[in-house]
Structures are given as structure tokens and as C-alpha cells.
Amino acid sequence: MAELEVVKHSKKAYRIFGSDNTLIHKIKEFFVEIFIIVFAVGITIWFHDMAEHRHQQKEVKEFLIGLKNDLTNDLSEMQADKAGYKYQQTAFLYFRFRKTDAVGASDSLKKYTNAIFNKVELVQNNGRFEGFKSSGKIGNIENKKLQNDILDLYQELIPSLLSATQLYNLQKDRLIILVEQNARIDEAQKRLMIEDVIKLDQAKIMLATLSAFPTEIINRYNTCISRINDIVKGIDEQYTE
Numbered sequence: 001m002a003e004l005e006v007v008k009h010s011k012k013a014y015r016i017f018g019s020d021n022t023l024i025h026k027i028k029e030f031f032v033e034i035f036i037i038v039f040a041v042g043i044t045i046w047f048h049d050m051a052e053h054r055h056q057q058k059e060v061k062e063f064l065i066g067l068k069n070d071l072t073n074d075l076s077e078m079q080a081d082k083a084g085y086k087y088q089q090t091a092f093l094y095f096r097f098r099k100t101d102a103v104g105a106s107d108s109l110k111k112y113t114n115a116i117f118n119k120v121e122l123v124q125n126n127g128r129f130e131g132f133k134s135s136g137k138i139g140n141i142e143n144k145k146l147q148n149d150i151l152d153l154y155q156e157l158i159p160s161l162l163s164a165t166q167l168y169n170l171q172k173d174r175l176i177i178l179v180e181q182n183a184r185i186d187e188a189q190k191r192l193m194i195e196d197v198i199k200l201d202q203a204k205i206m207l208a209t210l211s212a213f214p215t216e217i218i219n220r221y222n223t224c225i226s227r228i229n230d231i232v233k234g235i236d237e238q239y240t241e
Contacts, residue, residue, distance in 0.1 A: 056140045061239060063132050064141070067150070068235045070125035071228045077122060078228075082221045084120035085214040091115030092211035095198045110191050116175060121165045122158070129154050146234040153227045161220040168213050175206045 091112035098109070129150070132138060141147040182200065184193040197203055 056137070057142070059137060060140050060142075063128065063137070064146075064235045065239065066128050068232055070128055071232055073125055074122070075225060075228050075232075078221050078225055081120050081122055082218055084118070085217050085221075088115045088118070088120070089211055089214035092207050092214075095194075096204070096207040096211050098198070109195065113192055113194060116172070116179060116194070119169050119172065121169060122162060124158055126154060126158075143234060143238060146231065146238070149227060149231050149234065153224065153231065157220070157224045157227055161217070161224055164213075164217050164220055168210070168217060171206055171209050171213075175203065175210065178203055178206070 092115065094108060094112050133154075138147060138151065141150070178200065179192070179194055179197050182197045184196075185191075186193050198207065
């Protein structure tokens with residue numbers, strides 16, 4: 001409709017100077033028509049921008065509500081991962097400072113041996129974020145703190161966490177190879193005998209890293225968890241249902 005009005009008044013403005021009115025009257029009519037045209041164009045642009053903004057914010061809402069679900073799942077996995085690293089740290093500290101004459105030493109060794117082979121690494125739900133970012137729509141999130149928190153989590157904090165866990169698991173791979181090369185199997189007790197392996201100098205060096213590094217990894221998990229809680233809180237505050 002606005003486009004038709006613009007065309008209508010443009011034709012009218014063109015015909016004004018062909019009328020029999022005085023020059024002053026023609027000029028007045030001409031500027032009135034020009035004002036109407038400018039106003040109609042402005043209104044058209046405004047309505048278009050408003051419709052585009054509503055569409056963008058609808059997409060933002062759908063993204064953020066979905067992202068909250070992704071982060072809630074990641075949060076559960078991160079809490080489980082933290083427990084896994086605490087267990088591994090306990091196991092490697094035991095191997096490192098093991099007292100062979102302690103009560104239940106054999107049972108403890110058997111209990112913690114599995115920690116050598118178990119790997120813990122975050123499998124994040126980042127498909128939604130990557131899709132929204134690659135489409136260039138992250139900038140449509142009007143809450144700049146929320147936008148920055150999301151970008152910081154996915155582009156800085158989680159990559160930093162994954163880098164640390166990958167380095168840790170590489171060190172663990174070296175220990176696994178050492179165990180495979182030097183351990184024995186006790187058929188009677190149905191267990192892997194690693195007593196002689198953890199006495200090796202190579203193993204002691206690896207155990208020092210594997211027993212200390214989980215503290216740093218857990219700290220990085222805590223940082224990610226804190227940021228996720230901030231993001232979820234921000235989404236809840238923006239879209240109270």
C-alpha cells in the first residue's frame with residue numbers, strides 16, 4: 001500500500017507544473033507532495049525494519065532457549081567429568097606414594113588400576129552455537145553481556161579446557177603403553193600386575209604429571225561451569241515463562 005501511495009503522489013507531483021495554478025501555488029503543492037512521498041517512504045522503511053527486527057529477535061529467542069538446553073546437558077557432563085578427574089587424581093596419587101605394607105594395599109592397587117585406562121573428555125553440544133555463529137546472527141543478540149559470555153565460553157573457555165584434557169590424555173597414553181609393555185597378568189587373582197611398572201623411573205615421571213594436572217583441569221571445568229550458570233541465568237531473565 002505504501003509503495004502505491006508513493007507512486008500515486010510521485011505522479012501527482014509531476015503533473016502539478018502542468019496545471020493552471022499560479023507558480024507559488026504550484027510550488028506549495030509540489031512540496032506538500034514531496035513531503036508525503038518522503039513520509040510514506042520513511043514509514044515503509046520503519047515498518048520493514050520493525051518486521052525484520054521482530055524476525056531476528058524470534059530467531060535469537062529460539063537459539064537461546066535451545067542453547068540453554070544444550071548447556072544444561074553440558075553442565076551435567078561437566079559435573080560427571082569433574083568427579084572422574086578427582087577419582088583419577090586420587091588413583092595416581094596412590095600409585096605415586098603407595099606403601100606396599102599398608103593394610104589392603106593389594107585391594108587398593110586393584111581398585112585404582114582402571115584409572116590408567118579410563119579417559120575423561122568433554123563431548124560438547126556445540127552444533128547449535130556453531131550454526132548460529134556461521135550464519136552471522138550472533139550479533140543479533142541485543143544483550144551484549146550475554147552475547148560476550150556465550151562467545152567467551154565457546155571460543156575461549158571450552159577450547160582451553162579441551163586443550164588441557166587432550167594433553168593429559170596424551171600423557172596417559174604414554175603410561176598405557178608402558179603398562180602394556182611391562183605389566184603382567186595374575187591369572188589366579190584375575191588382575192593386571194602393575195607393581196613393577198609404577199616403580200620405573202619413566203612411570204614415576206608420568207605419575208607426577210598425572211597426579212598434579214587434574215587440579216588445573218578441574219579449575220578449568222569450574223570456570224566453564226560458572227560461565228554456563230551465568231549464561232543460563234541471563235537467558236532465564238530475558239525470557240521468563
